[in-house]
Amino acid sequence: MLRVSPDVATAILWDHQRVTRTVVIVDDHAEFRAQAIELLQVAGYEVVGSCHDGRSALDAISALRPDLVLLDVQLPDIDGFGVMAQVDTLADGGPAVVLISTREAADYGGRVGRSGATGFITKAELSAHSLARAIARR
Amino acid sequence: MAGADVALPAARRVMRVAPWALGGLCAVLVVAGFSLGVELSNLHNGLIAAAFTAVGVFVVAKRPGNREGWLFIATGLAHAVMFFGRQYGLSAGHGNDALPGAEWVTWVGVWPLALVLVLSGVTLMCFPDGRLPSPRWRLVVAAMVAAGALLALASALWPVEYADDALSVPHPLHVGGYETAQRLWNLIGPSSYSLFQLAWVAAVVVRMRRAEGDEARQLRWFAYAVAMGAAAMAVGLIALRSPVPGVLAVPVIPLAAGIAIAKYRLYDIDPVINKTLVVGTMAAIITAGYVVMVVGVGRLIGVEAGPSPVLSLVATAIVAIAFEPARRRVQRVADRLVYGDRPSPYEALARLSTQLSRGGRHAELFAGLASTVADGVGAAEVTLWVGADEQLVAVASWPPPADQRSQLVTGHTQLAALQDGERAHVRRIVHQGSMRGAVTLTKAPGEVLTNSEDRLLHDLVAQAGLVIDNAELGVELQHRLHEISVQAAELQAAAKRIVGAQYEARRRIERDLHDGAQQRLVTLALSLQSVSERAAATGADDDLAAKLAEARHQLSQALAELREMARGIHPAILTQEGLEAAVGFLAERAPLPVRVDVRLQRRLPQDVEATAYFVVSEALTNAAKHSGASSIAVAGRLRDGWLRIEVTDDGRGGADGRLGSGLQGLVDRLATLEGQLTVDSPAGGGTRLRAEIPCG
Numbered sequence: 012m013l014r015v016s017p018d019v020a021t022a023i024l025w026d027h028q029r030v031t032r033t034v035v036i037v038d039d040h041a042e043f044r045a046q047a048i049e050l051l052q053v054a055g056y057e058v059v060g061s062c063h064d065g066r067s068a069l070d071a072i073s074a075l076r077p078d079l080v081l082l083d084v085q086l087p088d089i090d091g092f093g094v095m096a097q098v099d100t101l102a103d104g105g106p107a108v109v110l111i112s113t114r115e116a117a118d119y120g121g122r123v124g125r126s127g128a129t130g131f132i133t134k135a136e137l138s139a140h141s142l143a144r145a146i147a148r149r
Numbered sequence: 150m151a152g153a154d155v156a157l158p159a160a161r162r163v164m165r166v167a168p169w170a171l172g173g174l175c176a177v178l179v180v181a182g183f184s185l186g187v188e189l190s191n192l193h194n195g196l197i198a199a200a201f202t203a204v205g206v207f208v209v210a211k212r213p214g215n216r217e218g219w220l221f222i223a224t225g226l227a228h229a230v231m232f233f234g235r236q237y238g239l240s241a242g243h244g245n246d247a248l249p250g251a252e253w254v255t256w257v258g259v260w261p262l263a264l265v266l267v268l269s270g271v272t273l274m275c276f277p278d279g280r281l282p283s284p285r286w287r288l289v290v291a292a293m294v295a296a297g298a299l300l301a302l303a304s305a306l307w308p309v310e311y312a313d314d315a316l317s318v319p320h321p322l323h324v325g326g327y328e329t330a331q332r333l334w335n336l337i338g339p340s341s342y343s344l345f346q347l348a349w350v351a352a353v354v355v356r357m358r359r360a361e362g363d364e365a366r367q368l369r370w371f372a373y374a375v376a377m378g379a380a381a382m383a384v385g386l387i388a389l390r391s392p393v394p395g396v397l398a399v400p401v402i403p404l405a406a407g408i409a410i411a412k413y414r415l416y417d418i419d420p421v422i423n424k425t426l427v428v429g430t431m432a433a434i435i436t437a438g439y440v441v442m443v444v445g446v447g448r449l450i451g452v453e454a455g456p457s458p459v460l461s462l463v464a465t466a467i468v469a470i471a472f473e474p475a476r477r478r479v480q481r482v483a484d485r486l487v488y489g490d491r492p493s494p495y496e497a498l499a500r501l502s503t504q505l506s507r508g509g510r511h512a513e514l515f516a517g518l519a520s521t522v523a524d525g526v527g528a529a530e531v532t533l534w535v536g537a538d539e540q541l542v543a544v545a546s547w548p549p550p551a552d553q554r555s556q557l558v559t560g561h562t563q564l565a566a567l568q569d570g571e572r573a574h575v576r577r578i579v580h581q582g583s584m585r586g587a588v589t590l591t592k593a594p595g596e597v598l599t600n601s602e603d604r605l606l607h608d609l610v611a612q613a614g615l616v617i618d619n620a621e622l623g624v625e626l627q628h629r630l631h632e633i634s635v636q637a638a639e640l641q642a643a644a645k646r647i648v649g650a651q652y653e654a655r656r657r658i659e660r661d662l663h664d665g666a667q668q669r670l671v672t673l674a675l676s677l678q679s680v681s682e683r684a685a686a687t688g689a690d691d692d693l694a695a696k697l698a699e700a701r702h703q704l705s706q707a708l709a710e711l712r713e714m715a716r717g718i719h720p721a722i723l724t725q726e727g728l729e730a731a732v733g734f735l736a737e738r739a740p741l742p743v744r745v746d747v748r749l750q751r752r753l754p755q756d757v758e759a760t761a762y763f764v765v766s767e768a769l770t771n772a773a774k775h776s777g778a779s780s781i782a783v784a785g786r787l788r789d790g791w792l793r794i795e796v797t798d799d800g801r802g803g804a805d806g807r808l809g810s811g812l813q814g815l816v817d818r819l820a821t822l823e824g825q826l827t828v829d830s831p832a833g834g835g836t837r838l839r840a841e842i843p844c845g
Contacts, residue, residue, distance in 0.1 A: 040668045046675040053682070085663065113667045114712060117734060120726035134671040135708045138678060 035060035035075060037068040037094070038083040038111070047081065047137065054139035065089035072098055077106050079146070082128075084112040084119070092126050100127040109145045111137060168209040171222050175202040178229040182236035185248075191239060193399055194232035200400030201225030201272075204407030216279025220272040221403060227265045234258015235316070242317035252321040259310055263300035263341070267293045270345045274352035276406055277367040282356045289348055296341050300334075309334035367409035373425075374405030426483040431476055438471070439464050497525025497605060501612055511620040515545035518616055522609050523547040526602045528590040535586040535617055544586075574598055576606060580614030585621075588613060644821040652759055659719035662711065670708055677701050720762065728758045732765055732783055739781070740773045747785035753792060757844045760818050761785070761794050764826070764840045767811045768796035776800025776836055790845055792824075796838045803832035815840075 034056045038044045041063070048058050056079070060071040065086045072080060080098075084091035091110050099105030107129040116123045116131045123131045130145025179199050182191075205221025212218065238255030241248045248254070271290055275281055281290065304310050307330040308320035353375075357368045378398040385394030442464035504517040515533050523531040530548070534541040578586040588610055592598060598606070681697045715721075723731040729747050736743035752758070765783055772781050778800030785794045816826045824842035 040664075040672065043668060043672040043675065046672050046679065049679060050675060053679075113663055113671055114715075114721055117737075118712075118716070118721045118725075120722050120730040120734070122725055135674045135705060137675060 032057050033059045033075070033077040034079040034081060035062065035068070035071050035077040035106075036081045037062045037065070037071075037086070037091075038081075039063050039085070039087050040083075043134065050137065050139065051081070051142075054142065063087075065091075065094045068094050069097055072106060080106045080108045081142075082108050082110050084110055084114075092122055095126040095128060101129060107146055109142065164213075168206045168218075168222060171226055172202055172206040175199070175222075175226050175229040178233040182229075182233040185236045185240040185245070186243070188236060188239045191232060191235045194228050194235065196397070196400045197269075197403070198225050198229035198232050200403040201228065204403045208407050215277075217272070217275055217277055217406075218279075220268075220275055220279060221407070224265070224269050224272045225403075227261065227268055231258045231261060231265055238316045238318040251318050255316060255318045256305070256321050259316065260301050260305035262304065262310065263297040264294075266342060266345050267297035270349040273349040273406075276353070276356075276371060277364060277409055282352055282359070286352060289352075293345060293348060297345075300338060300341060303330055303334060307331065307334075309338070370405050370409035371402070374402045378402055423483050426486065427476065427479050430479045430483075431472075434475060434479075435468055435472075438468055442467065497521055498608060498612075500524075501609065505612070505616065511623065512544070514616055514620065516547070516549065518609070518613055519545040519547040522588060522590060522606065522613075525605050525609060526590060526598065527592065527596065529593040530591040532589045533586065533613065534589065535620075537584045537586075541587060574606075576610045578610050578614045578617060580618050585614050585617040641821065644817070648818050648821045649756065652756060655719045659715050659721075662715050662718070667708065667711055667715070670704060670711070674701065674704050674708065677704060717766075723758055723762050724755070727752045728761055728785070731758075731762050732785065735762075735766055735769060736783065739769050741769075741778065742780045743769065744780065744782040747783060747794075749785065749787045749792075751787070753787070753844050757792060757822060757842050760815065760822060760824070761792060761840060761842060764812075764815050764819075764838070765794060765796055767809075767815060768838045771809060771812070772796065772798040772800060772836065776802070778835070787844070790843060792840075792842045792844050794840045797835060799835045801832070802830045802834045802836050812838075 032055075034051055036044055036047055036051065036058060038047065044061055044063070048061060051058050059075050059077055062068040062071050065088045068080070068082065068086075071077075082091045082094060086094070091112070095108060095110075098108065101107050108127075109130045109132060110123060110126070110128045111132050111134050112119075113134050115133050132141050132145055175198060179195055182195055201221045202225025205218050205223075205225055208215055208218030208221060234254050234256070235258040237248055237251060238258060241251035241255070267290075270293060274286065274290070281287060306322060306324045307327045308316075309327075309331050311318075311320060353368065353371070357365070357372065360368050378401055381394045381398035443460050447460050501518065501521045504521070505514065515535075519531045519533045522528065522533075528547075531546065532543050533545040535544045536542050573589065573591050576588045577584055578588060588606075590606075677697065677700055681694070681701065684693055684697060720731055720734070722734050727749070729749050732747050733745055736745045753761075769781060769783075772778050776798050778798035781796065781798045783794070783796050785792070787793075812826070812828075819826050819840060819842060822842050824840060827839045827841075828836065829839070830836040
């Protein structure tokens with residue numbers, strides 16, 4: 012399906028990232044997850060997994076081997092950083108992981124940088140654009 | 150019978166009957182002897198026989214285990230035999246022909262004298278327990294027995310003693326060599342007898358010097374009797390030129406000895422000696438004074454010899470005037486001689502007050518009180534009781550009880566029963582109208598509570614009331630202090646709990662905010678964004694697009710504000726990364742430039758970190774708002790288990806002692822952590838805020 016993105020840069024990037032398509036979303040808030048899935052689909056991703064806590068996220072990641080994981084920090088069991096600790100980084104063949112949170116990155120100090128995540132997006136700022144930027148930073 | 154082996158009942162019966170049988174035998178002999186007439190030269194033997202036997206029987210009956218009683222009976226019986234024999238002989242000598250076998254009977258009454266003297270001496274040497282003062286004395290006794298045997302033998306063979314005893318009855322044996330024997334006897338006999346006397350006197354003296362306690366008292370009785378006997382003899386010989394008073398006084402000795410053995414637990418000789426000394430001395434002084442007045446002064450002023458009424462009157466008057474002061478002086482000397490140094494009432498009270506001022510534990514004070522009462526009043530036993538009415542507990546005794554753990558408890562009614570009036574005395578301790586305890590004391594045997602001692606007891610008891618009151622107050626004070634410290638600890642714990650609860654409440658609010666409102670708004674933001682895109686895609690009018698954009702903007706602001714509010718309630722970074730990072734975060738977002746120099750080696754307990762964070766946050770706010778500063782510095786170090794945070798600004802200073810409500814609340818939080826806050830703010834010199842929190 013052809014999608015017209017408002018942002019040219021994103022279009023270029025999208026072309027380059029044709030392989031980065033499958034995504035697993037992890038968030039304990041159902042409504043937000045639904046909105047995020049819609050947003051991802053509009054942005055051209057294939058949502059292969061939707062998890063509400065860390066355990067199921069780990070299972071999904073290892074089973075589905077997605078290209079991208081959208082990972083909420085605040086999860087009911089282990090938090091996003093805990094999940095990160097058990098997932099291979101992108102360099103080791105793991106998925107690109109973008110952390111999302113209601114809070115800002117600065118509220119987590121240096122943990123975001125140390126976690127090995129590809130990027131961090133405040134939920135309020137989540138969009139196809141910010142997502143593409145986050146991925147591209149790596 | 151104490152001391153006897155578990156023998157046949159027959160033997161026991163014999164032992165019980167024997168003294169009475171022997172006593173009866175002695176009585177027969179003595180009575181028979183006296184029925185033959187009264188002979189002055191033999192009187193002492195009869196008296197001794199009666200006295201020793203009677204006392205011996207009495208002692209054996211009262212104290213079956215005492216060997217001395219048996220020795221007394223033996224001595225008495227021996228003297229009874231001698232007495233009867235001699236009475237027989239003397240009576241026959243006076244012409245009483247109705248006595249058959251006078252020679253032999255007399256002989257039996259004469260020759261054992263030496264041995265009987267030895268026996269008497271040994272009896273006295275073994276007083277009061279029936280044993281010699283030490284094993285060495287056995288040699289002395291052996292020597293005495295040997296000498297006595299020799300003399301008795303001589304007396305048995307020849308009539309060497311007959312002349313002395315005014316016996317005219319002839320000796321039954323007629324052995325040659327009488328003159329030599331008589332001469333030797335005159336040489337050795339009397340001196341030997343004197344040596345015998347010396348031996349037992351020496352033994353008694355040795356014993357007296359070594360004796361203590363009850364034995365010393367018994368010996369005092371004995372010595373007293375001997376002295377009285379000697380005095381009677383002296384007075385009789387000097388004043389009346391007759392040995393009769395001395396002889397009549399002889400039975401006093403065994404009598405006193407017997408009393409001492411049988412009743413030594415109850416009577417103390419000291420008061421008797423004391424009174425005798427005083428009375429005797431006063432009598433002597435009065436007599437001497439009278440004599441001097443009447444005879445001496447009379448002769449001086451040339452009055453003729455004979456009673457002069459005027460002089461007699463004058464003498465009487467002088468004696469009457471001088472009596473009381475002289476008596477008191479004599480009494481004091483007698484007291485010192487007999488009782489030694491007992492403290493005067495003043496000294497007793499002074500001693501008590503020294504003890505009280507020295508303080509010490511209550512047990513020691515009570516013991517001191519008991520001993521002071523004992524000393525001051527001259528009691529043999531004192532017990533101090535604390536309590537009231539139905540329950541009294543013994544807290545101190547004098548002499549100190551051997552078993553520390555036994556504590557007597559008695560009731561008020563039983564206490565009243567203790568006072569039997571004679572030796573036991575009870576005084577209730579009353580302080581400020583209520584009964585606090587009691588003092589019970591027992592005087593030594595033979596002593597009574599004199600008036601002055603009673604007065605002293607009254608004063609000491611009053612002091613005791615004060616001591617008990619003090620002791621109870623002290624105990625109460627300790628209880629209160631303990632209660633207060635317990636309450637303080639509880640308050641501290643409660644404060645900690647409140648602060649902890651506050652912390653938890655804030656975390657919950659932040660979490661609820663996060664999970665609730667913020668999530669929904671964030672979702673809303675996405676939703677609006679989606680709507681915006683669709684509106685743009687379907688070519689909606691600009692007005693709609695603009696409205697949507699405005700809505701998204703407002704939402705974005707709201708979310709930012711909520712984030713900031715959440716940080717103010719409970720900063721996530723503090724929990725995530727610790728105080729250092731959190732302070733840095735604060736500094737980044739402060740309206741003024743903030744230099745941060747916080748170096749902590751480790752994470753700290755979360756309440757410490759939270760309190761320190763909020764102190765810095767509050768300090769930064771105050772500095773930015775009120776001080777007119779241009780820059781702020783925050784320093785933090787962890788050293789020696791203490792976290793020290795300093796916030797310094799270069800503003801105008803002059804912050805008065807009163808802290809803002811924000812900082813005051815923090816001071817209380819610091820207090821629950823046992824930390825403290827100090828503000829140093831000289832006018833025009835900036836403000837330095839320092840918080841110190843111990844963190845183990």
